[in-house]
Amino acid sequence: MVLFMAVFVLSACQPLTTPTPVATAVPSGRSLEGTYYFLAGNNADPFYKPGVKGFKDAGDLVGMKTAFVGPMDLNVAEQMKTFEQLVNAPDTAGIFWYPMDFVQGEVYIKEAKEKGIPIVIGAADSPNKTRDAFIGVNDQIFGTAAGAWAAELTNCQGKVGAIALVQANTDARIAAYYDYLKQMCPDMKFADRISHDGSPASATTALDAYLAANPDLSLIYFADGSGGQQGQNWLDKQAQGVKTMLLVTDTTDLALQGVKDGAFVGVLGQDTYTEEYWGVMLLDAINKGVPVPDTLYLAANRVDKGNVDAFIARMAELNK
Amino acid sequence: MKRIIGLALINIAFIVLLAMTTPYFMSKGNLITLIDNMAIEAIVLSGYTLLLIGGHFDLSTDGVVALSGISAGLLMNSGVSWYIAVGVAMLVAAFIGLVNGIVVIKANINGLIATLTTWWICIGVGLGMTKGLSPHSFPDIFQTIGQTRVLGFRITVIYAVIAIIVISVILHLTRTGAHIYTSGDNSQSSALMGIEVDRLGIGAYLLVALLAGFVGVVLSSRMNASSIGVVDGMTLRIIAAAVIGGCSLSGGKGSVIGGILGLLLMSILGNAIIQWGISPYWQKAVLGGILLTAALSERLNFVRRRKRNA
Numbered sequence: 001m002v003l004f005m006a007v008f009v010l011s012a013c014q015p016l017t018t019p020t021p022v023a024t025a026v027p028s029g030r031s032l033e034g035t036y037y038f039l040a041g042n043n044a045d046p047f048y049k050p051g052v053k054g055f056k057d058a059g060d061l062v063g064m065k066t067a068f069v070g071p072m073d074l075n076v077a078e079q080m081k082t083f084e085q086l087v088n089a090p091d092t093a094g095i096f097w098y099p100m101d102f103v104q105g106e107v108y109i110k111e112a113k114e115k116g117i118p119i120v121i122g123a124a125d126s127p128n129k130t131r132d133a134f135i136g137v138n139d140q141i142f143g144t145a146a147g148a149w150a151a152e153l154t155n156c157q158g159k160v161g162a163i164a165l166v167q168a169n170t171d172a173r174i175a176a177y178y179d180y181l182k183q184m185c186p187d188m189k190f191a192d193r194i195s196h197d198g199s200p201a202s203a204t205t206a207l208d209a210y211l212a213a214n215p216d217l218s219l220i221y222f223a224d225g226s227g228g229q230q231g232q233n234w235l236d237k238q239a240q241g242v243k244t245m246l247l248v249t250d251t252t253d254l255a256l257q258g259v260k261d262g263a264f265v266g267v268l269g270q271d272t273y274t275e276e277y278w279g280v281m282l283l284d285a286i287n288k289g290v291p292v293p294d295t296l297y298l299a300a301n302r303v304d305k306g307n308v309d310a311f312i313a314r315m316a317e318l319n320k
Numbered sequence: 321m322k323r324i325i326g327l328a329l330i331n332i333a334f335i336v337l338l339a340m341t342t343p344y345f346m347s348k349g350n351l352i353t354l355i356d357n358m359a360i361e362a363i364v365l366s367g368y369t370l371l372l373i374g375g376h377f378d379l380s381t382d383g384v385v386a387l388s389g390i391s392a393g394l395l396m397n398s399g400v401s402w403y404i405a406v407g408v409a410m411l412v413a414a415f416i417g418l419v420n421g422i423v424v425i426k427a428n429i430n431g432l433i434a435t436l437t438t439w440w441i442c443i444g445v446g447l448g449m450t451k452g453l454s455p456h457s458f459p460d461i462f463q464t465i466g467q468t469r470v471l472g473f474r475i476t477v478i479y480a481v482i483a484i485i486v487i488s489v490i491l492h493l494t495r496t497g498a499h500i501y502t503s504g505d506n507s508q509s510s511a512l513m514g515i516e517v518d519r520l521g522i523g524a525y526l527l528v529a530l531l532a533g534f535v536g537v538v539l540s541s542r543m544n545a546s547s548i549g550v551v552d553g554m555t556l557r558i559i560a561a562a563v564i565g566g567c568s569l570s571g572g573k574g575s576v577i578g579g580i581l582g583l584l585l586m587s588i589l590g591n592a593i594i595q596w597g598i599s600p601y602w603q604k605a606v607l608g609g610i611l612l613t614a615a616l617s618e619r620l621n622f623v624r625r626r627k628r629n630a
Binding site for chain 2: 043049073166192200202204208211212214215257
């Protein structure tokens, strides 16, 4: 009942939840023993810390073991190997998956379903929706939110750009960001999006070259989480007279510190604690035969100088 | 020498092409940026060239950069003085370099396996120590190590110039340098000649690790944060630059200047991709294609010259 209420309240709070929740077909009466796995990629990223805590807290609440697994780098093949291993492991009670490649994962989703293992996707939804449920920030909405914020910050004037790793989720964000701005700010100019290799050093090199090639940029949207590590680089640029605003992604402690120091104009971030907490609740509900919504969209957190202290305090608590 | 001149001409050709086709490539800001960002890799590259000439290679440098930076960062965040933190970071790097050298040369374990595993160990230990959270917000005086500017350039450019000069002098003007070339060319006959091949090899691993450790400290200072993924793929870029610059993977050939010209070519192309506005989806293919073409045309010239001289 509590779970029902909570899922209902959570769904009601999100105006972007899909209008027709679907009851998932589940094998009822499954033995609720074993482990709920959170399968991700690039697991060393501090972005995951609050989510892993949310996953564990929810696991403790429902009396299940939890584990955070997956490659330490952006290695799709390794994530797939782990997926296969989890589907075949005797203790797997459910998998919460941050997909790196939807297509390759389909085969394991099918296998998991045949074995009665529920799969809930977070972060970016599979286009085929073969999973049992999705919870997270829709990347198109995320990008649109970034576009709307950029429009506010620039008054729809000047030239804007974007940088991110080439990945399905960041590509969707950046496309939505440009689409929104092109539609809402007809006078605005745009620099083509650039990418980097994933490390802070390569992001610095790419950003520096981007600014050199586009010295008239008013704002750059950094659509993946590694932008948070550019705080000192951007403070240096500001000291040299650069006025370009940098809007970054993911509320990591470094990104929040960057906002506090004035390096970044703001951070857009997922509430991964809430996302992963409810990821476990959804897995558990499915295992218990409780119908769950097909899709739950969470809003993106918008952090600027006005609320950054509250977020720093919150992240310090979640990162313990 | 002809190879170096050929590579320098290729670099000049790209510079002229970029100057003609983009509005900002030759801007002061862009040129400073290009050299600043190249300097970090140039520091490690200078030592790495010596290692390659000696007939060895090391895949662990990305890990050493990360682990030394994290060691310094964690110590400073726990209240330890910055200079002690830097000292410990350099000791950590030296330890890894010695382990690499001893395992590869004395225990005769394949360098690929040995240094791949020390890379993993470095990353694993770094992750274990940080639990995924990057130490940050270091003392102001520590930040000067990587953030100070001299004539508009970051101080890393000075560090790189010093490393290039010192190692070039060692390689070309000292007996040790001559021994490194000889031992890289043929280690067995070098040992029979009385050259201390093992000591030279271990010394080369130690030098590369110390330079990587120093880069880890410099990057922590520059970013005011220490991250486990601070560099990703730097080792392979360095090996590629050195080979483009004339180093042989089997040892005995190469020069620091050649490696630096190889790195310059890669950096110019990385910058050009953004200046030209090439789609991110095609960047790797374009970069790889141009580098391969440059390497092949340089090789073709070399073969032609040899035929002409024969």
